[in-house]
Amino acid sequence: MATTVSVLDAVPFALDRTSPVPLYYQLARQLEEAIEHGALAPGNLLGNEVDLSARLGVSRPTVRQAIQTLVDKGLLVRRRGVGTQVVHSQVRRPLELSSLYDDLEAAGQGPATRVLRHERIPAPARVAAALGVPEGGEVTALERLRLTHGQPVAFLRNYLPADLLALDTARLESSGLYRMMRAAGLTLHSARQTVGARSATAEEAALLEERDGAALLTMERTAYADTGRAVEYGTHIYRASRYSFDFQLLVRP
Structure with missing residues (x-):
């Protein structure tokens, strides 16, 4: 109450x-x-x-x-x-190799996840190139809706090599993907990441409970393990009204 x-x-x-x-x-x-x-x-x-x-x-x-x-x-x-x-505070996320779930939990934002898709599919060309697997080779495809305080914040689409680790839908809804990787003994080392912005499509707006054409933040990321292997490729969208990225810029000597 x-x-x-x-x-x-x-x-x-x-x-x-x-x-x-x-x-x-x-x-x-x-x-x-x-x-x-x-x-x-x-x-x-x-x-x-x-x-x-x-x-x-x-x-x-x-x-x-x-x-x-x-x-x-x-x-x-x-x-x-x-x-x-x-209603809530805006989520501010540092630009570093971390899980959205872990960042929200650390900020006391009460993260929750709905798994909308969890299946193995033939790798599309872009996914295959990012993960370094043959085009048409099998990869694990995930689509998840991340919420805080019962309201959607982000829609996450991720692809992983099919042989990387066993994923359970129930665990995906109660934990973060990177946390599950660490628990399986994978050590994340680095990532290539691009941040952008665009307007929401009607389908995205309905999913994120935004108005048609609302501003979205976008992120495309390929994460690598300490072995150099690409272990995850993701394309994510975030509600700009509830989410922002924090940058720390250093001056070169």
Whole structure:
């Protein structure tokens, strides 16, 4: 059941009225940080605009604009008869060789998986080239929907050499693929990865519970074991409203 939260009790707001930054933006950023850091958890109610404006000493339009900013980002939702409610924080994933499942679990995001496809198929040309197997040779094809707090975040399509390891659908729904590889004695060493963006097709939008044409992040990755063997080729799509990649850029000496 949702818990009614006093925003001032949960978040140490500090609105600078002398700053050129609009008050609504300051309020939205501080609410967003509170959600990201767990001070406001999924299910928490923020109260109504009248109460919030009185507590914070700002106008209702300021509160309304701040809340709408986070509604547009997918962090808050307005529910008739309930009020404004925290839905989730955005998933921020570092660009490193790690499993989405492990990253979500480490961030306390409550990952869950639905396996939509698990079968052996003849390798298409692109998959064969990535995995270094003959075209038409047998590979394992996986399609999974990754969710957090009951809502879809990503659709994952992966291909593995058929002889790599035994995969069980039940385990795929309760664990991450890379975790299963490590448990089988495989040591992941490196990956080639490309990140992009595009609009969702109608089918993808329905699967991810987004609107038609919504922005998606894309990732294509080939992962290698410490032996140099290609062990996984994946093409993934992520809801841009709920997901982002973190980059750390270093200056060459």
